[in-house]
Amino acid sequence: MIPGFLRPALSQSLACAALIVGCIGSAPVLSQEQVLNLYSARHYDTDEALYADFTKQTGIRLNRIEGGEDSLIERIRNEGARSPADVLITVDAGRMWRAEEAGLLQGVKSKVLEARIPAHLRDPNGMWFGFSVRARVIFYDKSKLKATDITRYEDLADPRWNGKLCARSGSHVYNLSLTASMIGALGDAKAEAWAKGVAANLARSPRGGDTDQITGVASGECQIALANTYYYARLARSAKAAEKAVADKVGVIFPNQGTKDRGTHVNISGAGVVKSAPHRDNAIRFLEYLASDSAQQYFTQGNNEWPAVPTVALNNPALNALGKFRQDTQNVANFGRNQPNAQKILDRAGWK
Numbered sequence: 001m002i003p004g005f006l007r008p009a010l011s012q013s014l015a016c017a018a019l020i021v022g023c024i025g026s027a028p029v030l031s032q033e034q035v036l037n038l039y040s041a042r043h044y045d046t047d048e049a050l051y052a053d054f055t056k057q058t059g060i061r062l063n064r065i066e067g068g069e070d071s072l073i074e075r076i077r078n079e080g081a082r083s084p085a086d087v088l089i090t091v092d093a094g095r096m097w098r099a100e101e102a103g104l105l106q107g108v109k110s111k112v113l114e115a116r117i118p119a120h121l122r123d124p125n126g127m128w129f130g131f132s133v134r135a136r137v138i139f140y141d142k143s144k145l146k147a148t149d150i151t152r153y154e155d156l157a158d159p160r161w162n163g164k165l166c167a168r169s170g171s172h173v174y175n176l177s178l179t180a181s182m183i184g185a186l187g188d189a190k191a192e193a194w195a196k197g198v199a200a201n202l203a204r205s206p207r208g209g210d211t212d213q214i215t216g217v218a219s220g221e222c223q224i225a226l227a228n229t230y231y232y233a234r235l236a237r238s239a240k241a242a243e244k245a246v247a248d249k250v251g252v253i254f255p256n257q258g259t260k261d262r263g264t265h266v267n268i269s270g271a272g273v274v275k276s277a278p279h280r281d282n283a284i285r286f287l288e289y290l291a292s293d294s295a296q297q298y299f300t301q302g303n304n305e306w307p308a309v310p311t312v313a314l315n316n317p318a319l320n321a322l323g324k325f326r327q328d329t330q331n332v333a334n335f336g337r338n339q340p341n342a343q344k345i346l347d348r349a350g351w352k
């Protein structure tokens with residue numbers, strides 16, 4: 001099915017095909033080139049300013065299709081070689097990898113992107129690039145524990161935490177990516193032993209999203225939880241007193257920060273150029289724009305994430321309050337490569 005927003009452009013080009021001489025170099029063709037079709041799993045208020053700024057700088061009009069993360073990948077797959085999609089934006093390197101594995105993306109070489117985006121936050125073959133950073137961290141009940149009681153992901157498997165840990169499903173891509181990073185750091189056997197220990201420590205069978213795990217700590221259902229940082233930042237910045245109260249009760253630990261340790265597991269919100277992109281040059285311009293100082297501000301503010309470009313100043317009170325931390329520099333592309341293995345390990349571990 002042709003998306004509504006493309007129907008006029010497509011019927012115009014069909015008319016041009018019937019009258020080739022009259023259409024070459026004419027306005028309809030040119031205006032078609034100044035377009036970018038963006039398939040985005042993002043829907044934040046700040047994105048309006050982000051896209052308007054891109055159009056202002058480049059004259060390229062942006063058509064946006066919004067959808068759920070996995071359904072956008074499915075949609076491009078179903079549309080096949082005739083997909084109007086130029087750029088896919090989604091969250092988690094594990095999902096970018098799924099799009100790559102499905103043959104939906106193409107490699108991009110860009111000096112701008114290679115200079116601006118640190119190597120560990122992008123695919124080595126340029127299939128996709130990370131534009132903001134989220135960390136998967138440990139939350140704890142400040143009334144029962146100290147920040148030093150648990151300092152590493154490995155500690156989550158310690159029997160000390162039996163019946164005290166909240167975590168969402170092991171099938172969710174965030175936990176698959178974390179487990180994939182454990183595989184990268186420790187190898188298969190140790191990662192599996194870790195996953196078994198974590199599953200054995202769960203306070204309740206996994207349910208809900210990351211916010212529900214943080215809320216579980218605040219309500220006393222568990223003492224520690226695994227979740228992404230932006231869910232906490234959202235609660236901390238909330239205008240609702242009940243949400244703010246949850247954030248106040250819960251402390252944040254960036255794991256594996258010891259001087260010789262590997263750093264905290266980070267993941268990305270990323271984007272890649274679709275293999276069949278009808279406007280490939282515009283797509284690359286858009287990715288380069290996302291790495292610019294001003295775009296990094298818009299892009300990261302929308303979901304309380306850190307800029308991927310390290311020289312961009314952080315302008316977010318909730319994130320500034322969390323302080324600085326050291327990122328694990330394991331390439332995020334590993335989280336995709338190790339994903340099938342991570343799923344098998346989590347299934348065997350009983351982390352449902």
Ligand SMILES: [Fe+2]
Nearest residue numbers: 091174210228
């Ligand atoms: Fe999320």
